[in-house]
Amino acid sequence: MDERFLLMIPGPTFSEQSVLLSLARITRSHVSVEFENILKESLEMLKKILNTDGEVVIMPGSGTSAMEFSIANFVETGSRVLNLVSGYFGEYFIQATRARGGIPVEVRSQLGRGFRGDGISELVEKEKTKVLTVQHVETSTGVANHIRSIGEELKNTETIYIVDAVASLGGMEVNMREWGIDVVFTGSQKALAIPPGLAIIGLSKRAVELIEDKKKDLFFFDGRRWLAMMRNVRNYFSTMPINMVYALNESLKRIMSEGLENRYLRHKVIAEAIRGGLEAMGLNILADKEFRSDTVTAVWLPEGVKFQDLNNEMTRRNIMIAGGLGELAGKIFRVGHMGLVNPNDAISTIAALERSLNKLNYPIKLGSGVEATQQILSKHGF
Numbered sequence: 538m539d540e541r542f543l544l545m546i547p548g549p550t551f552s553e554q555s556v557l558l559s560l561a562r563i564t565r566s567h568v569s570v571e572f573e574n575i576l577k578e579s580l581e582m583l584k585k586i587l588n589t590d591g592e593v594v595i596m597p598g599s600g601t602s603a604m605e606f607s608i609a610n611f612v613e614t615g616s617r618v619l620n621l622v623s624g625y626f627g628e629y630f631i632q633a634t635r636a637r638g639g640i641p642v643e644v645r646s647q648l649g650r651g652f653r654g655d656g657i658s659e660l661v662e663k664e665k666t667k668v669l670t671v672q673h674v675e676t677s678t679g680v681a682n683h684i685r686s687i688g689e690e691l692k693n694t695e696t697i698y699i700v701d702a703v704a705s706l707g708g709m710e711v712n713m714r715e716w717g718i719d720v721v722f723t724g725s726q727k728a729l730a731i732p733p734g735l736a737i738i739g740l741s742k743r744a745v746e747l748i749e750d751k752k753k754d755l756f757f758f759d760g761r762r763w764l765a766m767m768r769n770v771r772n773y774f775s776t777m778p779i780n781m782v783y784a785l786n787e788s789l790k791r792i793m794s795e796g797l798e799n800r801y802l803r804h805k806v807i808a809e810a811i812r813g814g815l816e817a818m819g820l821n822i823l824a825d826k827e828f829r830s831d832t833v834t835a836v837w838l839p840e841g842v843k844f845q846d847l848n849n850e851m852t853r854r855n856i857m858i859a860g861g862l863g864e865l866a867g868k869i870f871r872v873g874h875m876g877l878v879n880p881n882d883a884i885s886t887i888a889a890l891e892r893s894l895n896k897l898n899y900p901i902k903l904g905s906g907v908e909a910t911q912q913i914l915s916k917h918g919f
């Protein structure tokens with residue numbers, strides 16, 4: 538397959554050429570003033586995106602290591618943690634909690650549904666939990682939890698509120714200060730549109746204070762060491778992935794120049810257009826209407842259509858989609874629409890799905906999905 542293919546998976550996503558080229562810049566010393574300036578500028582842009590009154594940590598890694606950082610620094614041995622699970626990645630939080638000696642109190646949503654704020658503070662009080670974890674977007678189901686209303690409920694409690702925004706940050710609003718979020722994290726390879734390799738963690742002022750007062754000593758994931766290095770790169774602890782920070786810096790500049798509101802609107806409209814096209818083809822979306830994400834959509838495979846066959850047909854048409862994870866493997870397919878996704882990508886994907894499904898004997902009037910997608914895009918002036 539040549540480079541003219543579309544990566545419509547929920548990460549990794551495409552990066553702009555300028556972002557990729559920045560990886561090829563000369564590597565500076567990790568303790569140089571030049572690098573420090575780029576790091577500081579990147580941290581400032583991330584603080585704006587997150588709207589935090591605290592600080593941001595950038596480290597080598599991925600979404601999972603950012604999750605482990607978050608749990609390691611805020612979960613003590615014996616701490617009770619309310620893990621709100623709406624799919625495959627919700628389970629990661631349970632494993633990470635256990636691995637740090639915490640006691641997971643698991644609450645699971647029905648498949649296709651997520652969590653809202655109502656009843657959450659009562660639950661926290663009843664279960665005597667100190668920490669709450671939730672995905673913003675649960676990538677395995679395309680469910681978006683209502684992290685704003687959960688945060689508003691938690692404001693009356695002492696709970697440390699940890700949000701996994703791996704599949705949303707950069708594509709959907711995450712407002713730490715207004716929504717009362719203490720810790721939020723992502724990896725570089727999703728809606729921030731940078732290759733895989735960075736873990737990014739946003740901390741509220743309270744979270745920074747908690748890290749600084751912490752008695753427990755950690756090693757690689759010790760927040761105090763990372764905060765010290767973010768404040769001054771000469772507080773060397775572990776070598777930063779210099780070129781990845783160049784790429785981050787370039788991508789963040791592009792995000793800021795698009796404008797956050799424009800960027801979130803682009804994601805929202807494209808998500809709606811893709812869903813409209815899928816539904817017009819007679820396909821069923823896994824997530825309930827009130828919990829649908831703007832960055833990824835999971836779709837039930839029609840009867841008689843195997844994921845592998847659909848994937849082969851789509852690949853033949855130069856479009857990559859994703860399959861189901863865990864118990865949903867073989868039952869659904871997923872379309873990622875985050876990062877640099879544009880209206881043409883939505884139309885091409887729906888058009889290729891029409892032809893691919895037709896080829897697999899799922900009857901579709903060619904153009905029916907595309908027409909719906911076009912109508913939605915055009916209604917929003919795209």
Ligand SMILES: Cc1ncc(COP(=O)(O)O)c(C=O)c1O
Pocket residue numbers: 547548599600601602626629672674675676677701702703704724
């Ligand atoms: C919501 C969510 N959390 C965590 C992860 C794990 O991230 P990574 O694969 O970067 O370690 C993913 C990966 O897709 C994810 O979508």
